[in-house]
Amino acid sequence: MLMRTSYLMLAAAAVSMLAHVADFAPVGEPINNVSSLEQRWVDLGTDVKVSDPVPVPAVHLVARGKKKSSSKKKKTNNKAKKSSKKKKSSSKKKKASKKKKGSSGGTFKGDGTYYNAGMGSCGKTNTDHDMIAALNAPQMGYAANPNNNPNCGKYAKVKGPKGTVRVKIVDTCPPCKKGSLDLSPAAFIKIADLAAGRVPISWSWD
Structure with a gap:
């Protein structure tokens, strides 16, 4: 942002200088007095300071392969949950069968x-x-x-x-x-x- 402002100031100074030079030279005639042009440039005080560029923070990229591995882990977790559910259901069936056998006991x-x-x-x-x-x-x-x-x-x-x-x-x-x-x-x-x-x-x- 600071660099852009400096460039605009420099352009404005150049336009102003040309306007002042035009006062000394008639229309249609070439400007031969180069030293006077340089003096005008100095008089205008066009000292432009350009600041150092603002450092851009580094961007850390994440590899896409890690996401795939996490999805695989989720799938394995789902399989483990399903197998645990099957084991629970089978244990429930065994308990129910035991209850049926014992219903006629005593x-x-x-x-x-x-x-x-x-x-x-x-x-x-x-x-x-x-x-x-x-x-x-x-x-x-x-x-x-x-x-x-x-x-x-x-x-x-x-x-x-x-x-x-x-x-x-x-x-x-x-x-x-x-x-x-x-x-x-x-x-x-x-x-x-x-x-x-x-x-x-x-x-x-x-």
Whole structure:
């Protein structure tokens, strides 16, 4: 800005000098007195000071390749987040499956009786010597095809006054109340005497 002002002052001084020279020289005649022209230049005092140029600050350029690397890092971070989400969802599924398995767990209490085995509702034929039992109707549940009942083939650990026995569910006991089991004679004598006929029991899925 200072340099531009100096140039303007110099141009104005030159114009003024030419105007003064024109006073001494008639129109149409050449100016031969060079020394007088120089004296005019000195008289006008055209001392122009040009300041040093203003330093321009250096500009730091950032390489574009770094931005690409940051985008790659973001992508890898996104993949890591997705994998962690999958792990969380799989762990949630495992917990849900565990809850489903445990929903039918626990200890049940009811009456223990015995019956003469034969063809059961699960579609299998058994004898009185087999360690089997018929599950009460409320817990056995209803199935369109009783042979495909999910409780068929499950094992129960039964505890009575005399001991404990492990039996397989192969039939349904319609008159039995919830928590009760109707056992084969061979299984019943493990927990009580046959003469008792009916005894209190507690049992759980095994």
